[in-house]
Structure formats: structure tokens, C-alpha cells
Amino acid sequence: MTTFKEAQRSRSKPVARSSVSRKFGKTVSKGDALLENHLNALKIPFTKEYRFHPERRWLADFRIDDMPILVEVEGGVFSNGRHTRGEGYTKDCEKYSAAAVNGWFVIRGTTAQIKEGLVIQWIEKLIERLRGG
Template sequence: MTSISLAEYRAKFPIKKGKKRRSVKGQRVQSVGEVTLARDLRALKINFEQEYKFHAERKWRADFLITGTKILVEVEGGIWSGGRHTRGKGYLGDMEKYNAAAILGFKVLRFDTQQVKSGLAIKQIENLVRGGL
């Protein structure tokens, strides 16, 4: 089997820009950051589950669970535009959610869209999963 670099994979399978995200009733629309990270994880053959429900009683979900680990990954949106994650109620809700994940034994990695696009997120995830520094 021939392997290709992440840059080659991104060039071969680019994310289409310019299309508006549309919500389909009952379905959550993925952000550009989530789509990019999913593509990068696949390229590196790191298995994952999206929209992973990690709490038995609450409806909390993580954007990604790295399969076979207790690593959750969140791609935070709206941090520069005054989105939910930076306003009081949303920020407090996120703290409660991430603390609950930690109490349950999960490591939670949080990235914004630019960190995903730049490759920082996938590099840190790969280092953690594969035991690098």
C-alpha cells in the first residue's frame, strides 16, 4: 500500500469553499473545521467517531472521540465573532461539560477552526495518539 503525505491528501481532496451551510431538519451541519479534521484523521488512519455522546444522563456530545482511547476533540466555533463559546452562558456551559468529561476520565483537546486548517490540531492529536512529543 502506498502512503501519501497529509499535504498531498489535502491537495487531492480539497474542501470546497464558498458553499453556504444549510441545516437539514433534525440533522446537525458540520463546520469547516470539523470537516477538515475528519479528513485529516482519515488521511492518517486515526479512527474516530463523530458526535460522540460521552455522558449517560446529559445530552452532551463531543465533536470527536478518538476510537480506542479516552480522547475527546472539540472544534470550537465563533470564538472571534462573539459566538456561543465566548458569551457568559455558553462559556459556563462549556466549563460544566468539559469538567464532566474530565471527571469521567477523558482528555479533552480543544481547537479553533484556524488551528485545524493550519495542521496544528492534527499534529497534536497524532502526537498524543502515537506517543510522540
């Protein structure tokens, strides 16, 4: 039996440590699951894995419905994950800049920031601001 550390060393890409099982074999990160719970608790309507660009196949982790708000959960920030390595970081810069150019507000947060309640606070503040509050 292969241990987690052995599997991690033998693969070219990092192994996701924190995932929550979903139906049909899909997995969702702990950060995604927790943010989904926060949004549901506050009755903020959202769409998961929203394709926001008319030409590219980019997906945002969350879109706040009826608002120009995208939310990205940045995982692997302390484990050399895709979002923090050179090529992945560069591609993320292109994706987030394209979203901004197309009129989207992009809120980015780590799993730790979601756990602290910061990301949901940012979402609430931006919704309030966009509604003129």
C-alpha cells in the same frame, strides 16, 4: 431579499458563517469537515458527535476510537459565537470538566488551529503518548 448582515442583526443568536452542506439538511462546520479529512487521511478511526457522559446529553464533536480522547472544535471565537459568550462558555467549562473527571482527555481547537495543522498534531502526540511512545 434579506442580506446576511440584516439576518444577523435581526436574530438573537449569531448566524453561522462557515458551514458545509450535508445530506438531509444537516450542516457541519468547516473546522469539523477539515478535521474529519485530516483524521481520514491519517487513518485515525473516530466517531463523530459522541455521547460521552452516562447521564447528560453532552456530545463531543469527535471521539478517537479505542482511546479516551475527545476533540472539540471551537467555532465563533472571533464573531461572538456561543463558545465565547458568558452562558455558553460556562456550560462548556462544565462539560469539559465532567469529561476530565470521567477519564477523558479533551483536545480543544479553533478552526484556524485545525487549518494550521495544530489540532491533528496534538491528536497524534496524545495517541503516541497513550500507546506508551
